[in-house]
Amino acid sequence: MATVADVLDQAVRFHQAGHLVEAEQLYRQILRDEPHHADAWHFLGLLTVQMGRGEQSLPEAEACFRQALHLRPDSAAAHNNLGMVLQEQGRLHEAQTCLEQALRLQPDWAMARNNLGVILQRQDRPVEALACFEQAVRLEPGSAEALYNLGQCLRGQARLAEAQASFQQLLRRKPEHGPAQKCLAAVFQEQGRLAEAQAAYRQALRLQPDDAEALNSLGDLLKDEDRLAEAQTCYERALTLAPHDGLRIKIALLLPTLVPSHADIPRWRDRLQENLDRLRNQDLVLAEPHLQVGAMVFFPLAYHGLNDRDLVSQLAALYIRSCPSLSYVAPHCLPPVAPARPQQPLRIGFVSTFFHTHSVGRYYDGIIRHLARQDFRVIVFQGARAADPLPQALRERADTVVNLDPYQPLSALQKRIAAEQLDVLIYPDIGMHPLTYFLAFARLASVQCVAGGHPVTTGIPTLDYFLSSQDLEPADAQDHYSERLVQFPNLFHFFEQPRLSGPPRVRRDFELPEDAHLYLCVQHLFKIHPDFDELAAAILRADPRGLLVLVQGLRDHWSLLLRERLRCRLGDDLARVQFLPWQPYEHYLHLLTLADVLLDTPHFNGGVTTLQALGLGIPLVTMPGAFLRGRQTYGCYRRLGVLDCVAADAQEYVRIAVRLATEPAWRQQVRARIRAKNPVLFENVTVVRELEHFVRQAVANTRS
Secondary structure, three states: OOOHHHHHHHHHHHHHHOOHHHHHHHHHHHHHHOOOOHHHHHHHHHHHHHHOOHHHHHHHHHHHHHHHHHHOOOOHHHHHHHHHHHHHOOOHHHHHHHHHHHHHHOOOOHHHHHHHHHHHHHOOOHHHHHHHHHHHHHHOOOOHHHHHHHHHHHHHOOOHHHHHHHHHHHHHHOOOOHHHHHHHHHHHHHOOOHHHHHHHHHHHHHHOOOOHHHHHHHHHHHHHOOOHHHHHHHHHHHHHHOOOHHHHHHHHOOOOOOOOOOOHHHHHHHHHHHHHHHHHOOOOOOOOHHHHOOOOOOHHHHHOOOOOHHHHHHHHHHHHHHOHHHHOEOHHHOOOOOOOOOOOOEEEEEEEOOOOOOHHHHHHHHHHHOOOOOOEEEEEEEOOOOOOOOOHHHHHHOOEEEEOOOOOOHHHHHHHHHOOOEEEEEEOOOOOOHHHHHHOOOEOEEEEEEEOOOOOOOOOOOOOEEEEEOOOOOOOHHHHOOOEEEEEOOOOOOOOOOOOOOOOOOHHHHOOOOOOEEEEEOOOHHHOOHHHHHHHHHHHHHOOOEEEEEEOOOOHHHHHHHHHHHHHHHHHHHHHEEEEOOOOHHHHHHHHHHOOEEEOOOOOOOOHHHHHHHHOOOOEEEOOOOOHHHOHHHHHHHHHOOOOOEOOOHHHHHHHHHHHHHOHHHHHHHHHHHHHHHHHHOOOOHHHHHHHHHHHHHHHHHHO
């Protein structure tokens, strides 16, 4: 006759072989005969979790583990497994207690240490969770689960190099680990190592071909490279695997970042309009649009040189219909709004993902830092997990700094901002990152403004004002905005004048010829409109010694696309076009000084680039456009009172450029006039006082 031990041994063999029904029968047989058998209760709990029979499986498993612990309180395994069942039920504090007890009984148990880390991470205690994962890996260096969780935790804290090392260590031990391969790809993507990210996503898809998330991410990378047909294939395949309307929107609104030709502009815009009309008649539902749609589908529109107000307004209306929660209203903004108490400082918030070494940070951190603290409480919302931190000077001068994790649910981020009970909320930029775009649909302050960090209207109805400058806007400017346009007397930025640093550099340091006339354009390649091709062709025809120097794109494929586009227009003169690699900031400033001529891009000018060039006394040729984004350099020249390099048309643009390159004496005269007057462009605290006056008036108007 079989003993209880024999039956348990047979049950465990069935369990391990996957014969779960047979194993359950034997466990229950043991417990009928011997109800105080702790191991049988424990194994039955594990089996119950594994079989997962509906909503009751977790409470039933919990009861089994509790009975096992009643019979054997010193079982570390039962404490661990009870903790994991409690975690699955969302009872995190109880789960933590169980795991801590398991570790008191068995301190060197790597799996329990890892499980405790998971629970702490779910409680938003990342530092403690990280310590658990690190200890689990020390205890068991080959633990795939601990290495994976360690990598994810490090990634969540923007410690990307360490996260990369953790995932790579895991993949060396277990090359077929698809989730780790996908996370490694995401880390590469967040580091800006896009070619490696693309290769890693492709490897993840070889391991897990039906991973919709990896397909979506690979599609985003391909879209950003303007490989739109391949991106669409990825999106459509992901849509069949995990349908959601965010993917449908991304497919419908695909646009090239680098405009292929003049003829393509109306074609793509007509396609966009047709797709918006079609989407408007569908019952779309978005839960987390900043994550589901993600990429800024309307970003390329700004580089077409046309009025985007109607298109972006239609897109905003589509999102409002698809995701009503976008229109959240902070409690303090619901009527009736209480009047401000006398002498009460106004609470003013600024939110951006670019408060670091980016043009937005360079433009606006001085404004934020110089607001009068006796009148304003300044709250800075840094919406990023990037390793590039908020500048220390800005962190020290803000009254409060709030970090917004762009991977959190939008509702949590809305409520976090609402908790600050802002009077005014200013978005220095909208249009370059999905987080700030989708946050702007909510009413989070009585007065909400957008500035020209991305100098295009948003179409979002909850943005009350667009902050601009008189020197930048044409007479019909209000027609370009869905917001009410505010034109300050001064340029709306507080920019520090650039200074050269490091040893002087010469042309050969950049592999540039000494005897050529250098026409340098350092703008992002997506700013280079086909109209620029015409200007470049005319300049090179007029100046046989001319060399056009461009800077390679943030995406390698953009340089290839632009080179092919230029080949169509320049023909043999393409040999006199040289692409330089992207330069470190100090080298880039020296590069500016080595050019004979700086060329501004039509329709979307340089912003920071213009200020850096003029701050160094270097002239650049510009041709004012019809919209703010094409008038930024012109506005700076107006402020200087130096208009020698402002062209009325393409022919004059070419004439000025060639004269600057071929007449050194005139070039030096223009440089001298710019240097004499350029201090007016920098560190102008008057614009801060203008903003303060506007804010007071705008808030008063909402309360009158």
